[in-house]
Amino acid sequence: MIELEAAGYTYRGGEPLLREMSLHLPPGSFHFLTGPSGAGKSTLLKLCYFELFPTEGDIRILGRSVRGMSRDDIAQTRRRIGVVHQDCQFLDHLPLSENVALPLKVAGKEPEPANLRELLGWVGLERRAEALPPELSGGERQRAALARAVVMAPDLILADEPTGNVDWDMSLRLLQLLVELNRMGKTVLVATHDLNLIRAAKKQVPARVLRIAGARLQLAGADL
Numbered sequence: 247m248i249e250l251e252a253a254g255y256t257y258r259g260g261e262p263l264l265r266e267m268s269l270h271l272p273p274g275s276f277h278f279l280t281g282p283s284g285a286g287k288s289t290l291l292k293l294c295y296f297e298l299f300p301t302e303g304d305i306r307i308l309g310r311s312v313r314g315m316s317r318d319d320i321a322q323t324r325r326r327i328g329v330v331h332q333d334c335q336f337l338d339h340l341p342l343s344e345n346v347a348l349p350l351k352v353a354g355k356e357p358e359p360a361n362l363r364e365l366l367g368w369v370g371l372e373r374r375a376e377a378l379p380p381e382l383s384g385g386e387r388q389r390a391a392l393a394r395a396v397v398m399a400p401d402l403i404l405a406d407e408p409t410g411n412v413d414w415d416m417s418l419r420l421l422q423l424l425v426e427l428n429r430m431g432k433t434v435l436v437a438t439h440d441l442n443l444i445r446a447a448k449k450q451v452p453a454r455v456l457r458i459a460g461a462r463l464q465l466a467g468a469d470l
């Protein structure tokens with residue numbers, strides 16, 4: 247699903263942030279990405295959904311190398327990846343249901359009202375469909391962001407600190423949704439610094455934990 251081949255990233259004018267990262271995320275796997283703030287977790291996720299391109303090495307996503315992909319290829323491949331952004335990135339003037347359906351619209355597809363209702367029901371927001379994003383609580387925003395990430399039925403879900411701004415009960419609820427998606431066969435990669443969340447997940451799925459330390463990627467031990 248995602249393979250990093252000695253991939254690295256350096257922001258212009260900066261020190262190398264990510265170095266020689268090699269990794270294989272098989273289809274259907276569940277991985278956490280952890281490491282201190284500023285370690286490069288968001289940057290690594292951005293590489294995985296082509297917001298950034300590696301400055302060293304290569305990344306293969308869904309079997310294709312990011313090197314030499316055309317803009318069209320990139321757009322096509324991106325549609326198979328659902329991203330939960332750290333800051334949700336909603337359009338504040340559009341109701342929740344339209345925000346969730348936006349990826350369909352962008353891809354030129356007409357949202358099916360019944361499917362959209364089912365999806366909002368799945369995240370427990372069926373009664374908030376007409377609310378505007380600024381009216382939503384932190385937990386509602388995160389669940390809406392997750393609904394939007396899966397509206398295109400992606401194979402791969404990338405979530406950047408999906409529980410960053412919510413309390414523990416809501417964190418568990420969001421985790422439950424991610425676990426359900428994984429049980430449906432989707433590959434999941436979650437960046438988080440919340441070790442309690444990782445411990446809770448490991449009771450439910452055979453999640454593996456990757457850690458960025460000193461610009462390198464390590465597989466964390468079972469001692470977490």
Ligand code: ADP
Pocket residue numbers: 257258260263281282283284285286287288289290
């Ligand atoms: P994390 O998600 O682990 O907190 P980030 O990937 O957000 O880490 O950031 C890693 C480092 O890269 C930080 O020092 C950050 O300041 C720097 N950084 C992030 N985005 C940019 C950018 N667009 N230009 C330059 N430096 C950046």
Ligand code: ADP
Pocket residue numbers: 361362364365368396397398399400426427430
């Ligand atoms: P589809 O017709 O593909 O089922 P939906 O709108 O029902 O379309 O769902 C879109 C995506 O939302 C699904 O592929 C799935 O990822 C997620 N989803 C919807 N409902 C559920 C559910 N009950 N449990 C888990 N995931 C769901």
